[in-house]
Amino acid sequence: MKISPLLTILLPLTVATASAQMAVQAELLYPMTGDLKPIEDGVVLCSKDGKIEKVGPAGAVPIPEGYQVLKAKVATPGFIDAHSTVGLSGILNLDRHDQEQLEKSAPIQPELRAIDAYNGRDPLVKWIRQLGITTIHTGHAPGALVAGQTMILKTNVPTITDPEKNTLRPFSMVASTLGPDGFGGGGKAPGSRAKSLAMLRETLLKAQSHLKKRKEVEVGIIGKVDPDLRLDALADVLEKKVPFLITARRHHDIAAALRLQKEFGFRLVLDGASEAYFLLDEIKEAEVPVLVHPTMARPYGENENMTFTLAAKLHAAGIPFAFQSGHEGYVPKTRVVHFEAALAVAYGLPWEQALAGCTSAAAELLGIADLVGSLRAGLDADLALFDGDPLETTTHCIGVVIDGTVVSEAVK
Amino acid sequence: MFSSLRYLFPLMVLALIAVVSLGGGHETPVRLRAYVGARIIPVTAPEIVDGVLLVRGETIAAVGKRGEVVIPDDAEVIEVKGKVLFPGLVCTHSHIGKVQGGDGSSPIQPDVRVLDSIDVLDSTFKKARAGGITMANIMPGSGLLLSGQTAYLKLRDGNTIEDLAVRNKDGSMAGGIKMANGTNSIKESGGAPGTRGKSAALVRAQFLKAQRYREKLAKGGDDPPERDLAMEALVEVLEGKRMVHHHTHRHDDIVTVLRLKKEFGFKVVLHHVSEAWKVADEIAEAKVPCSIIYLDSPGGKLEARDLEWKNGAELEKRGVLTAFHTDDPINDSRWFLRSAGLAVRSGMSRQKALEAVTIAGAEIMDQSGQTGSLTVGKKADFVILNGDPLSVYTRVLETHVEGRKVFDLDDPKDKLWAEGGFGAGHKRRASGCCFTR
Numbered sequence: 001m002k003i004s005p006l007l008t009i010l011l012p013l014t015v016a017t018a019s020a021q022m023a024v025q026a027e028l029l030y031p032m033t034g035d036l037k038p039i040e041d042g043v044v045l046c047s048k049d050g051k052i053e054k055v056g057p058a059g060a061v062p063i064p065e066g067y068q069v070l071k072a073k074v075a076t077p078g079f080i081d082a083h084s085t086v087g088l089s090g091i092l093n094l095d096r097h098d099q100e101q102l103e104k105s106a107p108i109q110p111e112l113r114a115i116d117a118y119n120g121r122d123p124l125v126k127w128i129r130q131l132g133i134t135t136i137h138t139g140h141a142p143g144a145l146v147a148g149q150t151m152i153l154k155t156n157v158p159t160i161t162d163p164e165k166n167t168l169r170p171f172s173m174v175a176s177t178l179g180p181d182g183f184g185g186g187g188k189a190p191g192s193r194a195k196s197l198a199m200l201r202e203t204l205l206k207a208q209s210h211l212k213k214r215k216e217v218e219v220g221i222i223g224k225v226d227p228d229l230r231l232d233a234l235a236d237v238l239e240k241k242v243p244f245l246i247t248a249r250r251h252h253d254i255a256a257a258l259r260l261q262k263e264f265g266f267r268l269v270l271d272g273a274s275e276a277y278f279l280l281d282e283i284k285e286a287e288v289p290v291l292v293h294p295t296m297a298r299p300y301g302e303n304e305n306m307t308f309t310l311a312a313k314l315h316a317a318g319i320p321f322a323f324q325s326g327h328e329g330y331v332p333k334t335r336v337v338h339f340e341a342a343l344a345v346a347y348g349l350p351w352e353q354a355l356a357g358c359t360s361a362a363a364e365l366l367g368i369a370d371l372v373g374s375l376r377a378g379l380d381a382d383l384a385l386f387d388g389d390p391l392e393t394t395t396h397c398i399g400v401v402i403d404g405t406v407v408s409e410a411v412k
Numbered sequence: 413m414f415s416s417l418r419y420l421f422p423l424m425v426l427a428l429i430a431v432v433s434l435g436g437g438h439e440t441p442v443r444l445r446a447y448v449g450a451r452i453i454p455v456t457a458p459e460i461v462d463g464v465l466l467v468r469g470e471t472i473a474a475v476g477k478r479g480e481v482v483i484p485d486d487a488e489v490i491e492v493k494g495k496v497l498f499p500g501l502v503c504t505h506s507h508i509g510k511v512q513g514g515d516g517s518s519p520i521q522p523d524v525r526v527l528d529s530i531d532v533l534d535s536t537f538k539k540a541r542a543g544g545i546t547m548a549n550i551m552p553g554s555g556l557l558l559s560g561q562t563a564y565l566k567l568r569d570g571n572t573i574e575d576l577a578v579r580n581k582d583g584s585m586a587g588g589i590k591m592a593n594g595t596n597s598i599k600e601s602g603g604a605p606g607t608r609g610k611s612a613a614l615v616r617a618q619f620l621k622a623q624r625y626r627e628k629l630a631k632g633g634d635d636p637p638e639r640d641l642a643m644e645a646l647v648e649v650l651e652g653k654r655m656v657h658h659h660t661h662r663h664d665d666i667v668t669v670l671r672l673k674k675e676f677g678f679k680v681v682l683h684h685v686s687e688a689w690k691v692a693d694e695i696a697e698a699k700v701p702c703s704i705i706y707l708d709s710p711g712g713k714l715e716a717r718d719l720e721w722k723n724g725a726e727l728e729k730r731g732v733l734t735a736f737h738t739d740d741p742i743n744d745s746r747w748f749l750r751s752a753g754l755a756v757r758s759g760m761s762r763q764k765a766l767e768a769v770t771i772a773g774a775e776i777m778d779q780s781g782q783t784g785s786l787t788v789g790k791k792a793d794f795v796i797l798n799g800d801p802l803s804v805y806t807r808v809l810e811t812h813v814e815g816r817k818v819f820d821l822d823d824p825k826d827k828l829w830a831e832g833g834f835g836a837g838h839k840r841r842a843s844g845c846c847f848t849r
Binding site for chain 1: 710750802804831
């Protein structure tokens, strides 16, 4: 393995002076703000509490004495994987051992919490972290009509002991899948598209009346309402506290998701959306963002009509989108979000937009832009350091910083 | 002037061959095309910044610097300035064409030929051409200890398996045999092995049987053994005429393959070899080539947990002949060049990584005299790229097999196979009106 000069700086640094204040200096620093252009010879100062203090060109942002300086050719915000199953779907792929992303005993289970299923010590978490990914939106996978909840957390959390403290969002979205991938299988409902929607609508109607009761309690009309794990989670969706994350690949499944959104008025995030190119106007008009399928997703089954140009098409249409690693049932057990973004560049997406799709735009889509995704004063000091173009295959990630602390020195 | 003379002799020889082979005289004259101005990466020779590739019919007639290669007057000149000419990619392990091998009825099925199952009109062939692949070893799966005979194919634009087949000297279709060990081929039923020890025992018993069959064949006489398709295939393996392509992941499984090779003396190439880095010395000492895969993360099953990107570098250090493969659909053929990028990222030299997607695969398939590099006299199997082969931003613009263009990104139909979109997923070529939007 090639030893980067940076390693020699990093190794003693983390051991000896973990509490020292840190600065990152890069020949090209991508704050991912405004016009997304880089700062040449840029500096990021991190505060002791792990936040970003100051960002700017070295000439304007002098590094105070006593700061530890990490240098790199290129530095970016730590990458965000906008939709993953890492931590639930583990490296070994062994049922009842490390596959917690899907439970199909019932078709609609929004009560399944991601926080109860996450293993932050799975090797795949470390794998993506050392490649520069600092924040993941992970949880229940596509594959059931309503599979469960998702959450957002950093890749430096080994065990969730305090969901509020350990995550950015302990309950981020409710995951649903339309089309055959979400069918019950083995004769269990739903077994068709129409049945899927009928079941969803019926359940959402129940959640509506549950929500109505919840509100009546709030304003004192009725005394109390019994908690209902399923309906409470969906009521949160209807109350727009969390979005409904609907995996829809075929154009008619996407159309069904938009129809459902219109009827119930929730915040919709479209996932996968392989055939979204037929419905760009409709998606744009509904102001729905898209978690675009991995560029290297396999073009089979419901995905058979996917195109590598989808991200470019969404961008051209002005539809907000972000990249994801998605879910893999076999190998590679997880994809790497910026590898997927990189290939979208080859298929027409402007380079800065690809980088945004796994940093600032991903944070916007996930509703966490006030915390991570760009390099601005006050945000978490999460950075990824590279020895070249961060999206290029041959480039190494030479350091990863989360909350102002070096979490990876591996050259990967 | 002197340097251009160097190319004159082979040109004359080739012209002579062309004239002789045309014979009858009613056929159209052999097409002569000069691709001018590209950066040429021949792989087995140094890169040429401003080069000329001269193609006569299906053969490479000259490769060299502009000004040094004589471009005949009747050659069609194709300007490719700013582009990169690179050998057609060779994939040593692919499952395109809805290939099928042996079934679940028994664990060892050497009589089964995948050539009887492959659909060469399947869209996966189109996609492989769009990815720049010009030759592939189409394999059955790894669910059996021995799942059948593989097929070496040139990705010519043909309608039948015969059109695409690589031929042995005797005219038969070339291919190897697929074997596997480790967990994929261990099953709980159907006569399949339940352990690694049993797996090896079953394989050894079959090879011992094949040795006896071979002895009987050699004896000849009045009482030759009855034809046995399975034994015939294994005799080819024993005689080194048919390469064993062996799926194997874990270090102990890798070493088991080497042990069986020693016992029976077959030619073998190790495939996947996830834990190659643990037993790289042993692999080098056994002098067996490797065909490895690059995945974006390790795992997915227990025995691929320790897969490392450094496999390529570790094998290179020890001089092991190493090719890469797609294992399509595991890695789609259109992403094959990324493997070379990941290899370089993890310590392999640029040269060896480029060899691993071209000439090394050709060598493993015993076709390096015909393809795998841009070399005078070899088949004109090449791709036109819009950038460096190691860059993630690089696209395949054209793919040529034996001098014929089989993929052109400028052709809207081909573009569908290159990029995907509505209709790209149909199992066969979309035909007529109804598969477009």
